[in-house]
Amino acid sequence: MLIWALFAAMTALAALIVLVPLARRGRAGVGAATESGDASVYRDQLAELDRDLAEGRVGDGEGEAARAEIARRLLRAARRSDMLGDPASAAARLRRRAVAAIAVIVLPLVAVGGYLALGRPDVPDRPLASRLAARPEGQSIDELVARVEAHLAAEPNDARGWDVLGPIYMRLNRPADAAEAFRTAIRLAGATELRQNGLGEALTAAADGDVGPEAKAAFEASLTVAPAGVLPRMYLALERAQAGRLDESAELWRRLIAAGTEADAWLPVARAELAKVEAAAREAAAPGAAPPSPAPTPAEVEAASRMTAAERAGMIEAMVARLDERLKRDGGGIDDWERLIRSQRTLGQRDAAAATLVRARAALAADPAAQTRLDALAAGDGEGKAP
């Protein structure tokens, strides 16, 4: 309500600004007509000239000429004079009433009407400082995050803040930011199982489920801190499967299952994964069967197991094309290149595989170990058999 009272006060002030001079001039009465503006300027000029003459700034001769000039203009001006009407006349009074009506009625109507069409009286001010200082209960998750971010911008070395932020970012589906938060916390306060796992999961999520080299390193670091950790071992097993090393993956799953007891909630998941990996390995071993899946995500593997053979082949082709695309765009490590070449061969795309080999050699020219593996791959091609 306060805002409307202030609007009213401002409007009243605006109306008064029009009304006051109107009323004052109205009372001034007859005879208020002023001298012609021109004449007053010329009189000022004459006075100025006299001062100049007195102070010797203008020579006598020049002064006289100037005085004559001004006098001529003054005479001309005196013939005209501004005619002002009689303020007491009925017409003048009517005009003043009309203007007063404009000030009291039209002006507020224009102002309020215009404002209501454009303004948002219901929207309060929201200065940032007061929004961040508000009690947390009423705040949205975004505002809470902004609070912690603002705090960390001021004190970037507060590891606790980064610890808080990491999991929240994960929940907000901002995995890249989460990874950065976990990484910063590790840098500031050292590695813990929680932080390493968080970093690995964030990186995996950021790569759409692909456990990349950095994520792998994060999980391995987690195991050095806490060797009994289950989560990192699950991700590492997944990583092997994605790299096409199905036997290694199966071995890791088996070891994990052996270490568990029936009470562990993760055990059924691990068994299911092992079964999938074993099934995939069997299919890969069978002649003419589907190739080892290039970097399948867990979801894709699951989807593939429910497909017909034709559908599966289509999906695999799509995945190979995607990997090809990614390597063209961003480049990649020897593992990626090897996976692509093997997949293309298995799909019968021998020419494409050969071309990929050439590209891989160029891309990895600086890496002797990779070149050795590529040499081995090229030799395998000569024998004409699927790896």
Next chain:
Amino acid sequence: MIVELGHYALVLALALALVQAVVPIWGARIGDAALMATAGPTAAGQFLFVALSFAALTWAHVVSDFSVANVFENSHSLKPMIYKISGVWGNHEGSMLLWVTILALFGALVAVFGRNLPPILKADVLGVQAWVAAAFYLFVLVTSNPFARLVSPPLEGRDLNPVLQDPGLAIHPPLLYLGYVGFSIAFSFAVAALIEGRIDAAWARWVRPWTLAAWVFLTLGIAMGSYWAYYELGWGGWWFWDPVENASLMPWLAGTALLHSAIVMEKRDALKIWTILLAVLAFSLSLLGTFLVRSGVLTSVHAFASDPTRGVFILAILVAFIGGSLTLFAIRAPGLTKGGLFAPISREGALVFNNLFLTSACAAVFFGTLYPLMLEAATGAKISVGAPFFDATFGPLMVPLLIAVPIGPFLAWKRGDLLAVAQRLAAVLALAMAGFAVTWWATRGGPVLAPLGVGLALWLVLGALAEVAFRVHLFSEAPRNALRRAVGLPRSAWGTMFAHLGLGLTLLGIVAESNWRIESILVMKPGDTVQVGRFSLAFDGVVMRRGPNFDEAVAGFAVRDGGGRPFRMEPSKRTFRARPMPTTETAIATYDGFSQLYLSLGDTQADGGVAMRIYWKPLVLLIWLGCVAMALGGCISLTDRRLRIGAPRPHRVAAEPPAGDPQPAE
């Protein structure tokens, strides 16, 4: 609530402007003093409300209230305070609010300082001023409302364009607007005179100081913008003939012409109709400048056509005011009283010469700026009219004008004696020729025209000094007498001297910079040393630094000049976090008072080297110092409140009728 109060205050200012646009002029037509008396208070009230509105928007920017769309789009909570404030006018909506605020300020100033103005003139002037104001309030409220709100505000803003986060840009737009909008007063006076059908003596007395004030601000604004472009854009250039620059140069040229013709009008009661026309043109060109910069038409005619709301609105304002005032002029001008007579060789004649060349130069800039736009609109062909066009048109027009500048003030009013002036200026001419000869000898084999430019600049500087020297009888009387005369000299004479001297300094700076600069653009690696002119620069490498809302790559240089005094220079490149867009921060060292060594950091190469632009710019500071001297001259002249009248010399008055054939003023 504060934001909404600001919004309401803006609407109220519009309502008051509408009252002010109608009531006083109605009163003036029927001679009703009460109605006319509302003009002053409404003008002051209008300023009060629009100032409140501006303060509210500034407050929203200062406290980062992202529920205001304008703040969200152009601010960032981590921005330094000065840029939170300058960010208010660093965007379209805010800058238009500043525009109307300054317009209202000028109206209020007329109301306050114009107590002794003839009431009819005052009512008409403020009425016309309110028409302009109402049109622009509507523009702001309807198409560019800075108070638009966001119901669920984000927590961080998009930040101000990094290029604009600079102290130069904090003060450049207000100065420029004070200049642009200041011409609205001259315009309102001109239209008021046309409405009334006669030109009061008060008219000339009033128009000159307002024009002068606007001109001073515009001069400083243009100089500031030019210096900003010089040190911020990192190309080492200080004037690009860019349409945005031309948009401010055109009103400046017309305003300069107006300033000079207003002198004739004030002192000699001549050139009245021409002065009125110039006053209309100066503000029309300001409006055109606002249109060019604010409509988006410069970015692309087609972008303008695809989102035309704003552009069409300003275009309508432009057409209404320019067309309306020129139509009024066409109707009324023939009926206006003609002014006095004078011979072609006279002070008036010299000022007419000045006006002719200034308006022609203005026309050249006008066509150079608008032709590409019209061509693009008509045929779709995109051409750019650059420096060659302006060098070929603007340059030749300036040369005769500059040659005439020292001569004008020596000529007597009404009829002058060119031979006597030539005798007085003989020493100046000799010195200027000597300057030319020495420069020519010292730079043999260099640019041919440069020594001539130096000679012309000397001619201007010494000519300006000579005028005052003669008026105080510096060399013909005892120093004590000369000093007494110097104190008694009208301040406008000192103003003229500084302004004309400043012109000479600017010219000297331009000639030296454009002909004798040394530039070196190269790729450097850490440890490299390069010799530029008399300086040797050793590159240490690039380090990263963290600013409040940007990260900065700083290149370190150890610079030694010929004498061996080493010092460090650190050009850098900033990347702002909110908008990943790099800006260059040049490193500039001033030498010998006016010359500068200029370092600008370019991109980092793949092999670790960095691209560097290194310039040695002789006398470059004179370009802007000259402008400051011009503005100073304007300020000095502004303090001269004498009611002046230019009487012809008495012995010549006695000799009337004159020997020469006087020309009609119009």
